[in-house]
Amino acid sequence: MKVRKFKESTVDKAPTILVLGYFDGIHRGHQALFEKARDLADTKNATISVLTFPENPSIVFSKFNENLLKHLTSDKKRLQLFEKNGVDFLYLTDFTSHFAKLTSHDFIENYLKKLNIAAVIVGFDYKFGSDNGTVKALSDYDIYQIPQISDSNEKISSTRIRKAVLSGDVELANQLLGYHYELSGLVVHGEARGRTIGYPTANVESKDYQYMPATGVYVVDIEVAGKCYRGMASIGYNDTFGGQTKTLEVNIFEFHDEIYGETATVYFLKLIRGMVKFDGVEALITQMKNDEKIAREFV
Ligand SMILES: Cc1cc2nc3c(=O)[nH]c(=O)nc-3n(C[C@H](O)[C@H](O)[C@H](O)COP(=O)(O)O)c2cc1C
Ligand SMILES: Nc1ncnc2c1ncn2[C@@H]1O[C@H](COP(=O)(O)OP(=O)(O)OP(=O)(O)O)[C@@H](O)[C@H]1O
Known part of the structure; x- marks a missing residue:
């Protein structure tokens, strides 16, 4: 897996399946997106790319507390998990005040259009851009939206896993993480x-x-x-x-x-x-x- 700061000059030109999200923990819900990405990459003979952020986007929106700097994995483990899930290119971009102001249209123009996208994969609740754009904004692409992955009738989410860890329920955290x-x-x-x-x-x-x-x-x-x-x-x-x-x-x-x-x-x-x-x-x-x-x- 190649890890790069997202810049037009660093982007690989081969057709790629782009997976979008923040992915703290790369839990079983996230893993479902990568499973689909691997299927599509095989059939379309494409690579798999992720465009994400090194730090929690909430840093830009919320009053600071130390938990905002924390993750469910170390940086090293995060890279290992992306790699294990089949990612070929990991593009990182800092989530800043300026970035947060981009609309869904700006994000497509400034980021997605720089890549050679064969398909885009997002989850059922994916929203992006300052206008909270939905998958409709991505309709020019071959877009796949993964339905909600649940455990005990509740969405598997990074937030839920964080709460489980902080309350000591590591068995639940493990069950939701899949490791x-x-x-x-x-x-x-x-x-x-x-x-x-x-x-x-x-x-x-x-x-x-x-x-x-x-x-x-x-x-x-x-x-x-x-x-x-x-x-x-x-x-x-x-x-x-x-x-x-x-x-x-x-x-x-x-x-x-x-x-x-x-x-x-x-x-x-x-x-x-x-x-x-x-x-x-x-x-x-x-x-x-x-x-x-x-x-x-x-x-
Ligand atoms: C399995 C385990 C259970 C422990 N339970 C307690 C506890 O209930 N209360 C407590 O004060 N310390 C507990 N300790 C911590 C011990 O007080 C601590 O290991 C011991 O003081 C040695 O400290 P040191 O590593 O600084 O030498 C526990 C430690 C272990 C490994
Ligand atoms: N349980 C799930 N089932 C299907 N898709 C999911 C699930 N959880 C997250 N996704 C998708 O994975 C991508 C990354 O999501 P995100 O990083 O927001 O994870 P999250 O677990 O929902 O986080 P948070 O708890 O912080 O909201 C998004 O496209 C999202 O829609």
Whole structure:
């Protein structure tokens, strides 16, 4: 897959199936668009292109809060997912105040007409341009509109998945994504207390702007140094010890190596429970034994 800033000079001239949207998470709803794109690319002997934005368009419209910078995936994973879904050319353009002022007609003139479009694919609720243009505005093209993909009678959407992650319902998030929600980060030093209670933990510090699941204890898989292990993770402030900073820590099963400075990827499988401020270490250890049993038995 080639990744390019959208400019007339960088655009590939081969016939292409253009898929339009923002695509945070590239969930099962989005994947349906790419499935159709692959079918059409085969029959029309065309490539597949996506024209999208690196950041959330809401940045231009809403009062700032830190969540606006966050995504359901890291940038690296986003590229991997586009590639896995068959995209040949990923064209990125910044969603700015100026861009937001373009009408659907301007967008077609300034962007779509620069490409050699064999077909356009959008979802059932796709709207574009400052005039909220519908697919009607695209009627000069061979246009395919994908019907709503739902789960439990509700639209699969990035917004719904964001809410699931933030509430700790990673099982729902995973079901809607079609893959496991993940966070990657460097393994850094914590308080070195974990080993003294029989549960050493890898403290994972992410540099990506991603949504952190709700504070709590989770069944996870963790990939480190090319191998995947089962583990149990805690997201929280280590309330029992009066901690002040929020950490993501993983007790990795059957693992006894030193891994500071390695990059680890944590796959969230299931929320076990919320964080508890215990009266003493013994109560925490008893609870963690129970967490371990649940995490080991989870399939
Ligand atoms: C599976 C798991 C469950 C945990 N549950 C709690 C909890 O309920 N309350 C709490 O205060 N800390 C909890 N912790 C965090 C521990 O307090 C923390 O791992 C320990 O203090 C070690 O910290 P350190 O990595 O900074 O040395 C949990 C940690 C793990 C791995
Ligand atoms: N569940 C779905 N079924 C069919 N098409 C979808 C679905 N979700 C999104 N699409 C389509 O995918 C493209 C990208 O959509 P968009 O990035 O707005 O995703 P979204 O999940 O709807 O996001 P948000 O929750 O932020 O509204 C659009 O063309 C949209 O219509």
